[in-house]
Amino acid sequence: MYDVLTSRYGFSCPSHGETHVALSSFRLIEQLPGAAHPAVYHVRFACACGDEHDGLVSHDDLDWAPLGLAAGEFLNLMTSRIEPVSLELADLAAARIGAGEWPWSFFCYPEEQPRAVFPSSFSLLAAGDDQVGLAVRCPHCSRLSLNLVSREHVDVPFHNDREVGVVEHVFHDDALETLEAFRSELWSASFDARRLTLE
Numbered sequence: 594m595y596d597v598l599t600s601r602y603g604f605s606c607p608s609h610g611e612t613h614v615a616l617s618s619f620r621l622i623e624q625l626p627g628a629a630h631p632a633v634y635h636v637r638f639a640c641a642c643g644d645e646h647d648g649l650v651s652h653d654d655l656d657w658a659p660l661g662l663a664a665g666e667f668l669n670l671m672t673s674r675i676e677p678v679s680l681e682l683a684d685l686a687a688a689r690i691g692a693g694e695w696p697w698s699f700f701c702y703p704e705e706q707p708r709a710v711f712p713s714s715f716s717l718l719a720a721g722d723d724q725v726g727l728a729v730r731c732p733h734c735s736r737l738s739l740n741l742v743s744r745e746h747v748d749v750p751f752h753n754d755r756e757v758g759v760v761e762h763v764f765h766d767d768a769l770e771t772l773e774a775f776r777s778e779l780w781s782a783s784f785d786a787r788r789l790t791l792e
């Protein structure tokens with residue numbers, strides 16, 4: 594499902610059969626009601642074929658696989674053996690989190706402070722040429738914030754932009770229900786810069 598070496602999620606495409614997309618190509622992420630453990634997420638993603646498709650992602654694949662916690666195997670060129678890559682990456686991720694680094698972060702506007710976050714809290718995404726608009730539901734205060742970040746900020750764990758764009762607006766709970774509402778809000782909004790330094 595998630596390939597840790599290419600940082601891509603695998604989905605099926607009606608015209609190509611199979612496709613691999615980065616997290617920044619996701620457009621919508623929503624937890625399916627019911628199956629609480631393990632949680633399953635419905636995602637809509639922008640495919641290389643030009644269309645958007647729907648797919649399902651497990652909570653593990655969404656939040657933990659990019660950190661190597663559900664990774665497959667890799668070919669060790671020193672020993673010519675296939676070895677599990679997961680333990681080494683997981684140790685590295687755990688060490689960095691322990692040292693106060695976070696794999697993903699965003700700026701919570703209602704709280705006026707940066708917050709650590711996991712991809713399952715990214716509810717809506719829109720990609721420009723090199724920037725990504727991101728609606729995040731804060732895991733602390735449950736409110737929505739709209740950030741403008743780099744692709745790497747989304748796709749590369751532990752790559753956090755020093756500064757992100759923030760829409761200075763407190764959104765109602767149902768304000769960004771649909772992709773259409775989100776996109777029109779995003780393209781009409783003005784962004785203010787905020788430092789994204791997690792203490």
Ligand SMILES: [Zn+2]
Pocket residue numbers: 606607608609612640641642643644646
């Ligand atoms: Zn496709």
Ligand SMILES: [Zn+2]
Pocket residue numbers: 701703704708731732733734735736
């Ligand atoms: Zn918050």
